[in-house]
Structure formats: C-alpha cells, structure tokens
Amino acid sequence: MPPTNRIYLDNAATSWPKPAAVYDAVDRYMRKNGAPAGRGTYGEAIEVERLVSESRKQIADLIGVSDSKRIIFTSNGTDSLNLALHGLLRAGDHVVTTVCEHNSVLRPLRQLEKNRDVTVTRVECGASGIVDATAFEAAVNSNTKLFVLTQASNVTGAIQPAETIGRIANSRGIRFLIDAAQSLGHVPLNAIELRAHLIAAPGHKGLLGPLGTGVLYVAPGVEAYLHATRQGGTGTLSETDYQPMTMPDKYESGNHNVPGIVGLGAALTYLTERGVKHIALHEQELTSRLLNGFLSLDNVTIYGPHDAKQRVGVVSINIEGYDPQEVATMLDTAYSIQVRSGFHCAPLMHEKLSTRDCGGTVRFSVGAFTTHEHVDRAIQAVSEIAASAI
Ligand SMILES: Cc1ncc(COP(=O)(O)O)c(C=O)c1O
Numbered sequence: 001m002p003p004t005n006r007i008y009l010d011n012a013a014t015s016w017p018k019p020a021a022v023y024d025a026v027d028r029y030m031r032k033n034g035a036p037a038g039r040g041t042y043g044e045a046i047e048v049e050r051l052v053s054e055s056r057k058q059i060a061d062l063i064g065v066s067d068s069k070r071i072i073f074t075s076n077g078t079d080s081l082n083l084a085l086h087g088l089l090r091a092g093d094h095v096v097t098t099v100c101e102h103n104s105v106l107r108p109l110r111q112l113e114k115n116r117d118v119t120v121t122r123v124e125c126g127a128s129g130i131v132d133a134t135a136f137e138a139a140v141n142s143n144t145k146l147f148v149l150t151q152a153s154n155v156t157g158a159i160q161p162a163e164t165i166g167r168i169a170n171s172r173g174i175r176f177l178i179d180a181a182q183s184l185g186h187v188p189l190n191a192i193e194l195r196a197h198l199i200a201a202p203g204h205k206g207l208l209g210p211l212g213t214g215v216l217y218v219a220p221g222v223e224a225y226l227h228a229t230r231q232g233g234t235g236t237l238s239e240t241d242y243q244p245m246t247m248p249d250k251y252e253s254g255n256h257n258v259p260g261i262v263g264l265g266a267a268l269t270y271l272t273e274r275g276v277k278h279i280a281l282h283e284q285e286l287t288s289r290l291l292n293g294f295l296s297l298d299n300v301t302i303y304g305p306h307d308a309k310q311r312v313g314v315v316s317i318n319i320e321g322y323d324p325q326e327v328a329t330m331l332d333t334a335y336s337i338q339v340r341s342g343f344h345c346a347p348l349m350h351e352k353l354s355t356r357d358c359g360g361t362v363r364f365s366v367g368a369f370t371t372h373e374h375v376d377r378a379i380q381a382v383s384e385i386a387a388s389a390i
Pocket of ligand 1: 181
C-alpha cells in the first residue's frame with residue numbers, strides 16, 4: 001500500500017501501487033533468472049519461456065479467448081494501437097472513429113491520412129461524452145474497412161456502446177478495433193461478445209502490471225491481412241532471413257520486456273483472484289462517491305455522465321476561477337493529492353466539452369487500491385479550493 005500521506009489519483013495514466021506480488025516477481029526474475037525468453041535451452045531460459053507463456057495465457061483467459069497465441073506483447077497501449085492501425089490500413093481505406101479518442105489513435109490516423117491516402121470520419125459524441133452507435137452506421141461508405149473505438153474515455157470516463165458498434169461492424173463486414181486502455185482490468189471484457197477483431201491495451205493501467213508492457217489481441221484470421229510493422233529476431237526459424245508468419249512471432253521481434261511481462265503475470269494472478277467484477281464494483285462505488293461529492297459543490301463543473309454506472313473511474317472537473325494546472329498544483333502541494341491536469345492527450349474531446357480554451361480539465365482517476373478515505377480527502381480538498389475561489 002502507498003505511504004499514508006500520498007493520495008494517488010492518477011490511475012488513468014498508470015496504476016499505482018501495484019499488487020505486492022508484482023514487485024516480488026520482477027525482483028525474483030531480475031536477481032535469480034535474468035535469461036531471455038524463447039532463445040535458449042538451459043534451465044533458466046526454459047523457465048522464463050514458461051513464465052511468458054503463462055502471462056500470455058492469463059491475458060487470453062481474462063478476455064475470454066481460448067488461443068493464447070493470439071495475444072501479442074507490446075511496449076504499451078500506444079504501441080499496440082500503432083501496430084493495429086499501420087498494420088491494417090491500406091491506401092483508399094476509410095475508417096470510422098470518434099472525437100473521444102486518445103492521441104494514440106488520432107495521431108496514427110492523421111499520419112495515415114497524410115501518407116497513405118486513408119480517409120477518416122470522426123463521429124461526434126453527446127454532451128456527456130457517449131457516442132450514438134448509429135452514427136457509426138451512418139458514416140459507413142463503400143471503402144469503410146475499420147471502426148476504431150475507445151471503450152471508455154480517459155477524459156470523461158464514459159463507457160461507449162462497444163457491443164452494439166461491434167455488431168454493426170460485423171454485420172457490414174467491417175473490422176473492429178477497440179482501444180481498451182481505460183477498460184481492461186477495470187470492467188469485465190469479453191473479446192468474443194464484443195465481436196472485436198483487435199483489442200489494444202496497456203499492461204500497466206487496469207491490468208496492474210509494470211510500465212513498459214502492452215498487449216494486442218488479434219482475432220482468428222486477422223493475421224492474414226495485419227502486416228507486421230517491425231521485423232527482426234524472434235528466436236524461431238533462425239535459419240531463414242524471412243520474418244516468421246506464425247503467431248505470435250510475426251509481431252514480436254526483438255527481446256521481450258521479460259521483467260515487465262513476468263510482473264504482468266503476477267498482476268493477472270492478483271486480478272483473477274480478486275475478480276475484475278469485484279474491482280469494477282469497488283471502482284464504481286468510489287466513482288459514485290466522488291461524483292456525489294463534487295455535485296454538491298456549487299462552482300465545480302463535472303464532465304461526463306453523472307451516473308457512475310455509465311463510467312469507469314475517471315472523473316474530470318473544473319473549478320470556476322481556477323486554471324486546471326493551478327488546481328492540480330494546489331492539490332499536490334497542500335493536500336498530497338496527485339491528479340492530472342490539461343488535455344490528457346485527447347484534443348478533440350476538449351473541443352466537444354468546450355474545455356480547450358480553459359486549459360483542459362483536472363482529472364481524478366481511482367484504481368483497485370483507492371480507498372473511501374482517499375476519495376473523501378479529495379472531495380474535501382476540492383471543496384476548500386472551490387470555496388477559496390469565491
Ligand atoms: C484511451 C487511451 N488510449 C491509449 C492510451 C495509451 O496508452 P499507453 O500510455 O500505454 O501508451 C491511453 C493512455 O493514457 C489512453 O488513456
């Protein structure tokens with residue numbers, strides 16, 4: 001658990017603290033094993049390969065997928081999204097996405113518009129940040145190849161109707177990529193029920209693993225048209241200078257971040273034992289408490305749905321009379337409360353929320369280890385800052 005005087009409410013950036021088993025697993029691997037994965041026949045190398053395979057299987061189990069070779073390890077959520085977007089899209093393809101996306105979706109798409117003649121429709125969301133699924137359908141044209149959706153916004157916390165959008169995508173023969181950066185590990189997620197072709201997620205947020213880890217789920221058959229964006233040593237088929245086409249080697253060139261993946265495995269054991277369903281309930285309860293606390297304050301604006309059931313544990317606010325950066329600094333220096341201020345890498349979302357010209361928002365994000373006391377202290381701090389602005 002964190003030192004008592006530090007209240008960490010920046011879990012949307014990366015989760016902290018991690019389960020104790022994560023620190024132990026990383027330390028144990030670094031001190032006692034240290035071998036590369038998939039590249040040796042001595043005892044430690046075989047053991048580490050087992051640990052990496054086990055982490056892969058745990059991710060597959062978590063998202064309801066039977067073949068763990070469909071899970072690709074990457075460096076972070078951004079890396080997974082780049083592989084999916086650059087690997088999938090060809091000249092002339094049309095993509096439908098939303099104004100709620102993170103720059104890890106928006107920027108690769110801008111690049112592909114510029115350099116590969118890809119066209120993009122960015123559908124709007126409603127005032128609370130929720131997208132109408134029928135807007136995806138309405139945006140489809142004869143060249144539409146891909147829908148891209150952030151399942152939960154890192155600004156408003158709003159949960160999108162991913163299952164409905166997945167159904168539309170599949171009925172129209174369109175591929176569906178989900179950015180699960182703010183949902184995986186926070187709410188139950190099943191790749192099959194969502195009809196997702198690709199799911200990109202960091203390992204270091206809701207999955208509670210170390211920074212420098214990420215995953216990409218690739219549905220059966222998708223590898224036939226998903227190009228590898230990097231080539232190199234995989235430890236397999238070393239007698240040839242052609243990239244292997246087998247899963248997951250096709251997309252996993254270079255030595256793995258084994259300390260990170262082993263730590264992620266330990267985090268997944270914790271997540272599975274505690275249960276994502278229970279974590280979701282815990283975070284929903286905290287979010288509801290936070291929302292109710294902020295709603296009771298006069299000069300505080302809350303962005304996103306006011307019903308905690310429609311959100312993950314991300315709550316953005318502004319206090320009248322204060323710049324978001326000033327609020328974040330006051331929270332840190334006077335209250336030891338750590339939050340994030342600014343645009344949260346989601347510029348189009350701020351246009352929609354009209355928070356572009358006021359410097360964005362102050363974002364509080366709870367996690368698996370956040371307590372009621374943390375939330376109450378955050379509400380008290382915000383109420384004192386808000387009162388001082390009058
Ligand atoms: C919605 C969303 N997508 C993608 C990312 C990128 O994840 P990473 O920081 O692991 O690259 C983030 C991170 O904040 C995010 O919130």
